[in-house]
Amino acid sequence: MKLTREEFQKYIYSYNDDETFYKTLYLQEKEHPETFHEYCLTLDRKKIYEHRLYVPELQTEAWYPYMKEIDLFHDINGNIVLSKHYRYTPVFPHEHEFFEILCLYDGTAHTGIQGIEHTLHTGDICIIPPHTTHSVGIFDDSVAFNILVRSSTFHSTFFQSLTADSALTQFFAHVLYRKTVGNYLIFHSGNDAQIHDMLENLYIEYLGHAKYSCTFLNSMLVIFWAMLLRFHENDIESILTKDSTGNSVTEILSYLNRHYQSVTLREAAKHFGYSTSHFSTLIKESTGRTFLQIIRDIKLNQACHALRETSLSNLAICELVGYESPEHFMRTFKKTYGMTPGEYRKKNRE
Structure with missing residues (x-):
């Protein structure tokens, strides 16, 4: 049975037995x-054991739970799970094999991601990759819930939305999959009513267990991801997005995507107020790619789109994406894709 918005809000704000237990504790x-x-x-x-409640005072040793995907998804028909974070739960570090999307529905929460402390506010969407130690603390009537997604589903569902923007794809992939501590992405969506409504729709769909619900959830998650990128691409926080000048890497990458045909490293650095050497280092550390590699990939991605969707000649496409030399364009394309532009066009049209 599908909940109305009023019924959902009553559900999300009400205290269940486990939350009441934690609040009393x-x-x-x-x-x-x-x-x-x-x-x-x-x-x-007995209740503590059956409900898997955490009472630090009764623990005889440190508790660092680790959850595998099979533990969460083994009896679930689907790849996405939504669950409310229980308020007043004692803070404890934990890890898991799947992605967690922590959504601040209302109020504030404190989270630690491998030792890095954050205070999340209404509208914040925090994406935590697998194998990342983190904790969450809510000790008032604030409301947060989790969207838990299999790693394979997260990659195929979310990253397919980024295929037209290779620079952002590189940035997100670098942050979420790089083997360093403190990985996370936070979208600060604030009081965005569209994001708020979409989160409610996702949770209502999940609770309804209607026919084809898994398919709906996958599709809705793609739309949710696209909405975050459309409306809050420049409201992203991560271990890499901010430096002393306040420029975010997403702003820089968006700029490169708009000016890729002719922009140079010196021009881009000057635009954002950096020295050339510092700007080059910032790009490399933030995306795992050099400035020239990013520009090359954007140009080739646009060239592939033109080859698939238009009848423009190779020379016209070469000029369109900013290559001065047709020979350089042909050579770079074949080295990257293992075929000529003409062969690529024929293969994709077939």
Whole structure:
């Protein structure tokens, strides 16, 4: 049965039994610290075990849970799971094999991503890659929920939305898949009503368990991702997006995508107020690619689009994407794709 928006909001704001348990535990520790240990000893251990509740006071050793995809998805018909984050849950670090999209529906939350602390606010969408240690703390009536996605589904569902923008693809892939600590992406969507409504629609669809729900969820997630990029491409925070000048890497990459035909490293650096050497280093560290590699990939991506969708000659396409020498264009294209532009056009049209 599909929930109305009013029914959904009642569901998302209401405290269930487990949240009530955690809130009581939190208040007991805060208001009666001298008797808190004795209080914990009176708790129903069977309930704690069956509900998989976390009570640090009863732990005899450190607790660092790790969840595999099979643990979450083994009895689920689909690749996407939505769940509300229980308020007042004791903060604990954990990891898992799948992607987590933490959505701040209302209020604030504190999160740590491999030692990097953040305060999230209403409208913040935090994407956490697999194998990344993180924690979440909500100790008021704020509301957050998770969209949990299989790694393979995240890659195929989200990154297919970026095929027309290779520079952004490189940036997101570099941040989310690079083997360093503290990986994350945060979209600051604020009070964007469209994003808010889309999140509600996703969760309502998930709770409804209607026919073809898995297909709907996959499609809705693609649209959600596209909306974030369309409306909040320059509202992204990550371990790489900000430096002392305040310019974000997404702004730089968007600029390169608009001016790829003729822009030079010196011109782009000057536009953003960097020295050439610092700008070159920033691009490399942020995307894993050099300035010339990014420009080349954008040009070739646009050339491929023209070969598939138009009848322009190779010479016209060469000029369109900014290659001064047809020979250089032909040589670069064949080296990259293993075929000439003409062979590429024939193969894709067939």
